[in-house]
Amino acid sequence: MNNAPVWDTGLINKYDLSGPRYTSYPTAVEFSDDFDRQYYQSSAWLSSATGKPLSLYFHIPFCQHVCYYCACNKIVTKRREQADTYLNYLFKEIELQADLYNEEQEVQQLHLGGGTPTFLNQEQISALINKVSEHFKLSHGNDIDYSIELDPREVDWPMMSTLRDLGFSRISIGVQDLDPGVQQAVNRVQCETQIKSVLDAARTMAFKSVHMDLIYGLPHQTLDGFLTTIDKVIAMQPDRLSLFNYAHLPHRFMPQRRINESDLPPADVKLQILQQATRKLLDSGYVYIGMDHFALPDDELAMAQEDGTLHRNFQGYTTHSQCDLVGMGVSSISKVGNTYVQNHTDMTEYQSALEQNLLPIKRGLKMNKDDRIRQRVINELICHFRMEPAKIEQQYTIDFPSYFLSELINLKPLEQDGLITITPEALEVSPAGKLLIRNICMMFDQYYQKQKNMKFFSKTI
Incomplete structure (x- = not known):
């Protein structure tokens, strides 16, 4: 390969x-506010009639800390009780969405993203998955892909055990960079020990796959410093890696205004970082999947690319092209049949729609x-x-x-x-x-x- x-x-x-x-x-920039939600309902009914398998995405928008590089739809708060209110609305959306689908349609893929999904405690995550299982048919086959994004600062072994018991098979860890100076500059301070603890728990509890996110182009990054991070990550042997280019767009994303542009590495240094990091990953046995993604040769992504079944959607590269994607939660995006829809990105509007027993759809597009x-x-x-x-x-x-x-x-x-x-x-x-x-x-x-x-x-x- x-x-x-x-x-x-x-x-x-x-x-x-x-x-x-x-x-x-x-792309999502083409979605229109004039979209007729009846198109989505028709696509969902067709999915139900044909019995297509489903992929469910749940957006958990809360973060306890703001990461200055972040471009996600999020709410930064330390008030954990806000999650209870949000889950009540999310549960209502689950009920409304489930009414459109066949109760025999298998959920082969499920993902919790954010924000920080592990802002939720064990009881809240358990309640969410239990609610999903009441209204959708969760698959228990060998090909399921149930994943969650983790903040290693907020996850302990009991939480990992709960996630495994709930059926999660893959975790994604936000590493970004292991250099303390870079972490300080982007307000994402997490020690290597915390990351290794989550990794050890995942392997002890037989999670099928571990994904790590890295970002190059952050403030105070140097070639030598980032290659040190790459060496340490390679030693940890995650099954998948993402090596993202930091896009500095402070006019669009307010947290990025806290980053001093003069602290960012020059363009030529960024390219050197990407080139040398890519070389190290390839030399250590990782396969280049494409678009910043790498995987070990025995990972499902690498095998799907080799046999021609790899697909790409709002969750990135995936092996589940056969699934209709149903997104739930504020700002989430669905693709069902030939229809895209996105939920309200404003929490008040999201909640108001659900209070009226309406799907919280803000905009969409019907593909021709x-x-x-x-x-x-x-x-x-x-x-x-x-x-x-x-x-x-x-x-x-x-x-x-x-x-x-x-x-x-x-x-x-x-x-x-x-x-x-x-x-x-x-x-x-x-x-x-x-x-x-x-x-x-x-x-x-x-x-x-x-x-x-x-x-x-x-x-x-």
Whole structure:
């Protein structure tokens, strides 16, 4: 399994643009407030009629501490009782959503994100999962993927035991950086011992997979300092790793205004950090999945990429492309059939809708045929670095060269630069193009090409 990217500084500098991460296509910036929620209900009923398996996402917005780099929808508070009020509303949403689906539809994937899901105590998390199990059919098969994001500062062994007993099979740990100076600068101070304790608990209790998040580009980061963090993380051997580029967008995310821009590493240092960290991970046996993600060769993500079944959605890379995604909680996003919806991001509006026995939908989008075609193309490229036109033609009854005539013309410079090769049989991303996969996908994004509004997006690398 050799999926390693090739580093080409000249190409990276040339394609230094901002663009979508393609956790969806069309991206969330295209969702409209004028969306008719009946489209969502119709999609849910069709899902119910066909018995599609489900993926459930629950957004827990609370954090006890604010991390200055954060771009999530969150509420920073030390008042734990606020979670009880929120859960009462979330329970109401669970009931309303469950009414749209078939009680025999299996939940094969479940994820708690945030915020900090472990802001909830053991009793609250247990109550949430019990409520879900009352209204949805939780699967107990070997292929389930029930995961939760953890703050190692707030998790002890009894909590880990509770999570395992509730059926969670995978945890995601926010590490970011192990350097104390960097941690102080972003208000995320957590010692290595805390992280190792959570990791030891996960392995002792036979969690199937451990994911760790790292961020490069944070204030006071240096090449040597971050490589020290990488060495320590490699020694811990998480099954999956994300190596995210910090996007400094203080005009959009208020906590980032507490970061002094002059403390951020220069662009050339950021690239050196990414290059050397990637090399270390590959040399230590990790597989490059794509878009900042790495996994051990025996992890499900790596195996799904190898057999062509890898998928990408709002939870990132996933092995559950067969599932309809139902998001619950403030700001959460669903994709059911050909319909996207997002809940209210404002807590008052979220609660007000539920008090009226309405799904708290704020905006959405119903995909047309063109959206579906382009989504398939982008998913193939971003997951597998290869796309076969014949498969698209067969599924959607189009002539690929005619349908994508302008895109194929616009791709010529990328082909001349060695990012891709195009033949009648396949569009293949080269090793040098893998790090720039977002740029390649952007060529098939009709919304981006029309607007090229980059203020919403992070740098592609």
